[in-house]
Amino acid sequence: MDSSWDDLTLTFSHTSMFPFFDIAHYLVSVMAMKHQPGAAAIARKNPVSSWLTAMLHCFGGGILSCILLAEPPLKFLTNHTNVLLASSIWYIIFFCPCDLVSQAYSFLPVQLLAAGMKEVTRTWKIVGGVTHANSYYKNGWIVMIAIGWARGAGGTIVTKFEQLVKGDWKPGGDEWLKMSHASKLTMLGSVIFTFQHTEHLAISKHSLMFFYTIFLVTAKITMMMTETSSV
Amino acid sequence: MDSSWDDLTLTFSHTSMFPFFDIAHYLVSVMAMKHQPGAAAIARKNPVSSWLTAMLHCFGGGILSCILLAEPPLKFLTNHTNVLLASSIWYIIFFCPCDLVSQAYSFLPVQLLAAGMKEVTRTWKIVGGVTHANSYYKNGWIVMIAIGWARGAGGTIVTKFEQLVKGDWKPGGDEWLKMSHASKLTMLGSVIFTFQHTEHLAISKHSLMFFYTIFLVTAKITMMMTETSSV
């Protein structure tokens, strides 16, 4: 590939997720939480519980990855800025007068934009997870795949476990791993980035991030347009 | 404040919890466990299970704090003296002939004394948790609040989780965090001691420990006298 193309993907791979992409991720996550039956009532009756659930929805992937690597599951709380950002979004979504955010969010282009931006954060999380696991276990490619997947898609696992413990949800025998589309695509991405990291794929990381992100966003928007999406 | 007052609170803050206050804490915790339906029968049929439950009741706050900081949850077992003390109290309460301890404990002044002394250990646990979390994360004040709260009041969370896993208890959607009074007061204390530790409160730690303990004990005894207490 010629140099200007390389420059483009390199620049893209240096995009900071903070604040706009993170905001989109928190917005989509907390809106998904709000659409669960009874969520709005709980937020008024017991805001501490609702806030904790919102944090699990926003930072679930990171928490799961911490548990699997025996790092403190509270580590996400040390990033004060992001916790504050997620808390503000939780507050605005649940307590804004006239439910303005929900009304704006019900407008399809807004949903598509937010969902697309959330998918971008997924690529960054997978790459972060794979790199982080590699710093623990040099040749542990199975662990790298697992942590990349946990960071990128583990939020749903944590959220389901929380619902199970709260008694809101009863699992059938194999429902846990009836993987959503997002989960499968994250697994695929985790495998690809692990192979790239262990130098079994002859493509630069920034190009791969560019192509994989394009693929994720396209897949997500296609699924949303054809109504088969699961968050 | 004059010097003799300062001396008093300083001396108070150096009080050792071992052995008398610890004994009170184990006594109150194991008696609370014994009042659950079926506890006495299980102790005879399956003493290992009963002993484990008693340990969770006595050391639950420490276990939760260890999990949240990714320290070994078995760490409490290395303090042989305290484990032995708690085990002895469990043994005496469940297997003493004529149920002497239960009869003595049904005498209100004994309950008030034990409950008051247990509240004193709570202050020490909150301060210990806040200090310990600060040694991990220098500026992580959210983590400090969380760990102070987990040490001081996390025992009920661990105990409820144990009952859930055993099938003895089914949660409703928001019952987990319908915080007890003790839980709320612990949260308040954790916030205060964190602010003191980060030097946002112009009061010495030993004075604060003194006042907070007086407040906790008074609140607890008032609640017990007016029958609204939850252990």
Add this chain to the structure above:
Amino acid sequence: MDSSWDDLTLTFSHTSMFPFFDIAHYLVSVMAMKHQPGAAAIARKNPVSSWLTAMLHCFGGGILSCILLAEPPLKFLTNHTNVLLASSIWYIIFFCPCDLVSQAYSFLPVQLLAAGMKEVTRTWKIVGGVTHANSYYKNGWIVMIAIGWARGAGGTIVTKFEQLVKGDWKPGGDEWLKMSHASKLTMLGSVIFTFQHTEHLAISKHSLMFFYTIFLVTAKITMMMTETSSV
């Protein structure tokens, strides 16, 4: 004891578990999993879920011991050879045409041989757990007993927890610790090896391993012959 006897037990204690004894352990564990209702159907419908369950059955003791010592629960995945071995056995057992392995396994002498060899791995796991815990906590003999027990018999705890979370199993109040025979014998072994390690027993480790293994294998085979065995 004379020198040639000592040589025999020393040689025995240097036996490598890899590959034959490990194969027997994986074979017995995955066959036990296959005998659960619906396991074969899930393997075809959702192989990822079935594979994960198989890994929990094969490496459950190690995972539990990691959790209790705050080591990464994914650590077993870094032993690529053993993961590959266990995965192959899972694949052969569930997907071999004509169910050849199941038919061979239904032949009693094969079952006895595999079960006997699995018991040998148990001794090695207990010794490994006790030694490993001692490297963390020099005098923590309660922790040593707990970790030895967790490595040797914790697989059933992990497996039951997995079934609980999946909704396949509802516990009664004290079913968790209605310890199986294997569990009790493991506890006994863990206590003995801890006392040996802390030099309270005047017997060499290799002799003790020899006698305890003989005892475990004999007990297991006797139980299987008299039909009272629980895996």
